[in-house]
Amino acid sequence: MKGDHIGEFEELVLLAVQGLPDQAYGVSVQQLLERETSRRVSIGAVYAALDRLEAKGLVRSRIAPGTAVRGGRSRRAFIPTAAGARALAEMRRVRDRLWRAAGSTPARERT
Amino acid sequence: MTPGDPSSLFRIGRWLLRLRLKGPRVDEADGDLRELWAARRAAGTSRLRREYARDVFGVLTHAAAARPAPARQSFKRFIGGDMRNMIHDFRYALRLMRRQPLFAGVTIVTLALGIAASTGIFTTVDRLLLQPLPYPHPEQLMTVKHPPYSFGGDRMSVQRGVEELGVFSGIGLYAPGGLNIDTLDQPLRVEATVASPGFFSAMGVWPAIGRPYTAEEDVPGANAVAVISDGLWRRHFGADPDVLDRPLYVNRQPFRVAGVMPPGFTFPGRTDVWIPVSSDRQATGDAFAPAVVARLLPGVTREAAKAALARFDQDRGAPADGNRPGLVPLQDELTSGARPTLLLLAVSVGLVLLVSTSNVAGLLLARVTRRQSEFVLRRALGGSRWRLTRLLCVEALTFAALAGVLGALGGTVALRAISALSADHLPVADLTSVDARMLGIAVAVSGMAGLLFGLVPGLAASSAPAAHVMRTGETVTAGRNWWWFRHAMVVLQVAVALVLLSVTTMTIQTMARLARVDLGFSGQSVLGVEVTLPIATYPGPADGSAFAERALERLVAIPGIASAAATGRLPGDRTTGVGISIDLPGANRPADAPRRFASLLSASPDYFAVMGIRLIAGRRFTAADTREAPPVVILSESAAGLLWPDGRNPVGERITAGFAARAPTYEVVGIVNDVLLWGPHEPARPQLYRPFPQGPPFGFLSFAVGTSIDAEAVVPAVRAAIGSLDPGLPVYNVQQLDEVAARFLASHRLAMTLMGGFALMTLVLAAVGLYGVLAQLVTERTRELGIRMALGADGRRLQRGVVLSGLRLAGAGTIVGVLLAGVAARAVAAFVPDLDPLPWQTIGLDASIILAVTVAAAWLPARRAATIDVARTLRA
Numbered sequence: 001m002k003g004d005h006i007g008e009f010e011e012l013v014l015l016a017v018q019g020l021p022d023q024a025y026g027v028s029v030q031q032l033l034e035r036e037t038s039r040r041v042s043i044g045a046v047y048a049a050l051d052r053l054e055a056k057g058l059v060r061s062r063i064a065p066g067t068a069v070r071g072g073r074s075r076r077a078f079i080p081t082a083a084g085a086r087a088l089a090e091m092r093r094v095r096d097r098l099w100r101a102a103g104s105t106p107a108r109e110r111t
Numbered sequence: 112m113t114p115g116d117p118s119s120l121f122r123i124g125r126w127l128l129r130l131r132l133k134g135p136r137v138d139e140a141d142g143d144l145r146e147l148w149a150a151r152r153a154a155g156t157s158r159l160r161r162e163y164a165r166d167v168f169g170v171l172t173h174a175a176a177a178r179p180a181p182a183r184q185s186f187k188r189f190i191g192g193d194m195r196n197m198i199h200d201f202r203y204a205l206r207l208m209r210r211q212p213l214f215a216g217v218t219i220v221t222l223a224l225g226i227a228a229s230t231g232i233f234t235t236v237d238r239l240l241l242q243p244l245p246y247p248h249p250e251q252l253m254t255v256k257h258p259p260y261s262f263g264g265d266r267m268s269v270q271r272g273v274e275e276l277g278v279f280s281g282i283g284l285y286a287p288g289g290l291n292i293d294t295l296d297q298p299l300r301v302e303a304t305v306a307s308p309g310f311f312s313a314m315g316v317w318p319a320i321g322r323p324y325t326a327e328e329d330v331p332g333a334n335a336v337a338v339i340s341d342g343l344w345r346r347h348f349g350a351d352p353d354v355l356d357r358p359l360y361v362n363r364q365p366f367r368v369a370g371v372m373p374p375g376f377t378f379p380g381r382t383d384v385w386i387p388v389s390s391d392r393q394a395t396g397d398a399f400a401p402a403v404v405a406r407l408l409p410g411v412t413r414e415a416a417k418a419a420l421a422r423f424d425q426d427r428g429a430p431a432d433g434n435r436p437g438l439v440p441l442q443d444e445l446t447s448g449a450r451p452t453l454l455l456l457a458v459s460v461g462l463v464l465l466v467s468t469s470n471v472a473g474l475l476l477a478r479v480t481r482r483q484s485e486f487v488l489r490r491a492l493g494g495s496r497w498r499l500t501r502l503l504c505v506e507a508l509t510f511a512a513l514a515g516v517l518g519a520l521g522g523t524v525a526l527r528a529i530s531a532l533s534a535d536h537l538p539v540a541d542l543t544s545v546d547a548r549m550l551g552i553a554v555a556v557s558g559m560a561g562l563l564f565g566l567v568p569g570l571a572a573s574s575a576p577a578a579h580v581m582r583t584g585e586t587v588t589a590g591r592n593w594w595w596f597r598h599a600m601v602v603l604q605v606a607v608a609l610v611l612l613s614v615t616t617m618t619i620q621t622m623a624r625l626a627r628v629d630l631g632f633s634g635q636s637v638l639g640v641e642v643t644l645p646i647a648t649y650p651g652p653a654d655g656s657a658f659a660e661r662a663l664e665r666l667v668a669i670p671g672i673a674s675a676a677a678t679g680r681l682p683g684d685r686t687t688g689v690g691i692s693i694d695l696p697g698a699n700r701p702a703d704a705p706r707r708f709a710s711l712l713s714a715s716p717d718y719f720a721v722m723g724i725r726l727i728a729g730r731r732f733t734a735a736d737t738r739e740a741p742p743v744v745i746l747s748e749s750a751a752g753l754l755w756p757d758g759r760n761p762v763g764e765r766i767t768a769g770f771a772a773r774a775p776t777y778e779v780v781g782i783v784n785d786v787l788l789w790g791p792h793e794p795a796r797p798q799l800y801r802p803f804p805q806g807p808p809f810g811f812l813s814f815a816v817g818t819s820i821d822a823e824a825v826v827p828a829v830r831a832a833i834g835s836l837d838p839g840l841p842v843y844n845v846q847q848l849d850e851v852a853a854r855f856l857a858s859h860r861l862a863m864t865l866m867g868g869f870a871l872m873t874l875v876l877a878a879v880g881l882y883g884v885l886a887q888l889v890t891e892r893t894r895e896l897g898i899r900m901a902l903g904a905d906g907r908r909l910q911r912g913v914v915l916s917g918l919r920l921a922g923a924g925t926i927v928g929v930l931l932a933g934v935a936a937r938a939v940a941a942f943v944p945d946l947d948p949l950p951w952q953t954i955g956l957d958a959s960i961i962l963a964v965t966v967a968a969a970w971l972p973a974r975r976a977a978t979i980d981v982a983r984t985l986r987a
Binding site for chain 2: 042044063066067073075076097101102
């Protein structure tokens, strides 16, 4: 149970992988998250999240050939697994429900 | 190197990455970092190098936990670690304490309480029971129980016979008591011991100045000599080294100082003066039953000496029904009264220390769980395992040190309290400062526990996967593995609390029963005072009785004094009483039939009224019962029952009282209730009263004064009244008799108070422990509980769930505790002679108290569970 828990950052990374079909690797994920969340994202943190997601079976990776800008270094390309996609969908449902719940008591946090 | 040519920077970066990463991961990270560089340059970002360095560091950080640094390298760093880092760690620990004052306070106070209680009790036990007596070769010192002499026999010849057995190197008789010392300014009352010359050689202690007295000086008519204590020498003679042969007026008789004992020697009790057996008939009185101290010859075992003593006793033709002489180590004899209670307290306080230590262990474990992300971060940032070890060590030691200081102070206070409260019933021992070793052991136990329970889970926690912990803030790895341990600790604490509570209940019940016992007299607003009439000035019985009569006249004339009576010894006086054989005239009992003994007491006519002793039949003494009138006695109920088992009214009957066959006969004129002279523990003994003029006490005289105003207020007038009759007579043991009655229970009260304190401490600790476990449970499950509530779970149900978790633990502890308490109560009742056994129902009552307290402790975290803010929890 605890091993399957997905933290907020992991969720974002998983979503980014989903949103970058065939293009998801360390830098692309980091750049996307930095752009979309307007906050500093460390490449190391992205690696760690990807590692955990892979360990939980939510993403898969393969070694892809490098490009010139990388000095020819190979990269690790990620795609979400079926479980990963399901987890995202489930999370979205929970959030929607919670949003509805939060919507019914809108002023609570500000009191 | 310009920003445009970063190749050497990339080389360094790659080299750094290789430290932590393996195989394709190096290429991946290296490539990604180059790509990032390019992307940033394209975006026009400044400080490219700094960004690059930060990235490298980030990658290393996140990879750190996966690959711990080799231990040996870190160990070197640890050994080489300088003092500054230690101080840094120490200051960090203090800062943490300031930031979490509640945690720090609870931890330190818990530890300090355990340390203080155990140090105080263990020091007492050590000084009294374990430390050998402070005399040379204390293992050779024995007390002869039931010494082979009779009242009529020649004690000295018995002593010589025993000396010739060849098993003892020394043997001495001694009997503690009190003496008057006349000084220029005011009369002194001191504790004095009548001791045979062999006493000093048996004890193996020689005077620091002068010499002990010799056998030649211990014969009637010899020049009276005395040995004095170092304390009396300083107080009375101003520590004059030229003290030998100076006169010392003891009970108005001139003695000469033969020696001054070394400082600290006041055995037995707090003796200030030792005098030869034959020098003072007053001190030896009419019932001299001294204790016997004997020193075994080197190499002679106790068993061998005992056998030799038994043979000697047999050869003398001792009566068959008499007690056989026994041989008991002097220390055991001195501490026999306090030993069971002290050992009970020691075991209890050990349990308190166990509970407080396990509690702190639980607190530290919980804290480690909370601090897991800090530990992981430290490790990730390159802090070595050893660096972390040192930090945790320093923290644990800081706690232990602060608790140790507090505990030492508390222990000293506890010890002083024990010493003050128990002065009357514990043998003399130095109880002014705690034993450094005991304190050290207690602090070490606590420190070790702190180390163990802070360090091990801390290190385990620090090796949790870094990324997970730091991202999610979840504290999983450390906590779960130790759950069983914390649960077991709570169960243990609850069980121990119940055991201690049950034993405390035993002491309370016993105390309550003893307090209800009718002592047979009422000390309410009765003042007791004592004087010793020196034989030198009051040689005959008539002189004493005349003095008493005149004193009573003056006492009743004092305003505020309603009545006054005279007797020999008042209740509570532990000095050897006088027993007398009573029987019916002409009852020819066989020689080996058990004798009927009664305590012989004197009473002036008003004594029974002043003391509230009830007259059951017949009359009290009157002024007509003079010396010349027919001899009469008043018997106590049990004395009457001894002679007339059929329960008939014996008033008017005649009895004999005395040892010889031609013992005088008396007429029984009254029956009164039994008086428990020595407190409620001891069964009533038969008592026989004679009217004061017919049987005045020997030398000792006590007055019981019934006051109509505050008893303290009349004390000066009482002293003045007696002083006006004989200015040189010290008036001592001035006390209210209800205080005497209260003092009977003082040692019980002390044991009860201490046990109650221990039980309360463990109860609070167990409650705190349970609270801690449940609070942590709720904290850890906040998210889960929040989601459950979001999904429609009822807050009340969640709350019940938490309380139930607590109840499960408390229930398990209570079940274990009930079983243990049942066993413990029986063991304690068998071991401590004065305690009543505990019925199961009472244990059940204690169990429900424990359960109630634990439910209360579970309530607070449960309430928190029920009021979790769903929205906030899930956003967090």
